[in-house]
Amino acid sequence: MELKNVVPWGRSFDEYQEIFSLTNVDLNKSILGCGDGPASFNAELTKRGGNVVSVDPTYEFTAEELQSRIAQVCDEIIPQMIINKDKYVWESIPSVEALGKIRMKAMNEFIADFDAGKLSGRYFHESLPSLSFEGKQFELALCSHYLFLYSEHVNLEQHIASIKELCRVAKEVRIYPLLSLDGEISPHLNEVISSLDAVGLTNSLVDVGYQFQKGATQMLVVKSV
Template sequence: MFTLDQVVLWGRSFDEYRRMFAISEADLSRRILGCADGPASFNAELSARGGNRTGNVVSCDPMYRFSKAELRGRIGDSLRLVLEQTRRNAAEFVWNADIPDIDALGRLRMAAMERFLDDYALGREERRYINAELPSLPFGDDAFDLAVCSHFLFLYSAQFPADFHVAAVAELCRVARDVRIFPLLELGSIRSRHVDAVVEGLREGGFRVGIETVDYEFQRGGNQMLRIER
C-alpha cells in the first residue's frame, strides 16, 4: 500500500487544480486562497494569466518559511520517495493519456514545481506565498471568496487526527464562504476515516455540505471533492 511517514512537498498544475476543484472561469476572478499549496503551480500560472490582475490569489503553506534552494532540495527528496512508492503501488493509480506512466508523472510534477520555484521570489514579494499553517491562519474573517485545499486534509488522515481535521476545516470556513477540499481519500487510496466526522460537524454548524464528483482521478477512486458553503 502507498504510504508516507510525513507530508511531502509535491505540486500539481493549474489545469489539475481547475479539474480537482471544478473551478469555473468566474471563480478565477474571485479572491482565492490555496491552502497547503506547497510547490503547486496554481498560483504562479493564475497570476501569470492576464485575467487575474488584481493579485487576488494567495497560497499559504508552512514550507514557505524556506528559501528557494531549501525547497528545491526538499522537492528532490520528495520526487525520489513519491515515484518509488508509486512504482511499487502502481495499481492504486489511474494511468491514462493524461499520465500514462511513472516517467510522465515525474515530468508533469517537476514541470509544475519548477514553475512554482521560478515564481517563488516574486510571489513572496507580492505576498502571494504566505508562511502559515492550519489550524490557525493569519487571515481575517471572509478574507477570501474561495479556499481550496488539495492533497493535505483527508490525505494524511493517519498523521492528523479527527479533531485536527475538524478545526482545520472550521478555520478554512472562517476565512472563505466557499471551501473545497480534494481528495476525500487517504494514502493507500481508501476513503478517509475523518470524512464522516467532518461532514457531520459542519452540518451541525449550519453549513451546506456536498460531495461532488469531479473530472479528475489519479488515485484510484479519488474523484470526489467536498464543497462547503454558508
C-alpha cells in the same frame, strides 16, 4: 520544521482546475490555496491575471532550500510510484515517467515564482488550523491533497478545526481528495460532515472530472454564507 522532514510534491494549474472543477467564474474570484506547497497553481493563475494567495508550512524555507529538497524527494517518490502503480489511474497521466515530468514542470514553475510571490504577498508561511486572514477575506478556499489524505497524521479534531477555519476566511471551501493514503474513504469524513451540519455549514460531496488516485472522484464543498 526541519527541511529533511519536508516532502515537497506539487500539482499543476491544469490539475487544480480539474480537481476542483474550476470555471472561469471561479478563477476570477479571490482564492486561497491552503497547503499549496510547491504546486504551480498560484504561479500560473497569477500569470493569467488571477487573484490568489497560498499558505503552507514549508514556505518558511527559501526557494533554494525547497529546490534542493525537491530534487532529493523526486528520486525517492518515483520508485515508490512504480511499486504502487496499481493504486492510480494512468489515463490523463499515462506513465510514471510522464508523472515525474508533469510534477517537476509544476514545481519548477513554483520555484521560479516563489521569491517574487513572497514579496508581493502571494505566499505565506502559515498552517491550519489557524490562519491570520480576516473573516471572509476570500471568496473561495481550495485544499488539495492535505486534509483527508493525511487522516493518519491529522486527527478528527484537527480536521474539524481546520475546515471551520477555512470557512471563517472564505465564503466557499473545496477539499480534495476525500480518500486517505490507503485509498479508502477517510475515517474522518462522516464525523466532519456531522459537525459541519451541527453548526449550519452547508456542505455536499460533488463529483469531479479528475481521478488519479483510484476512487478519488469527489470533493467536499462547504459554503459558509
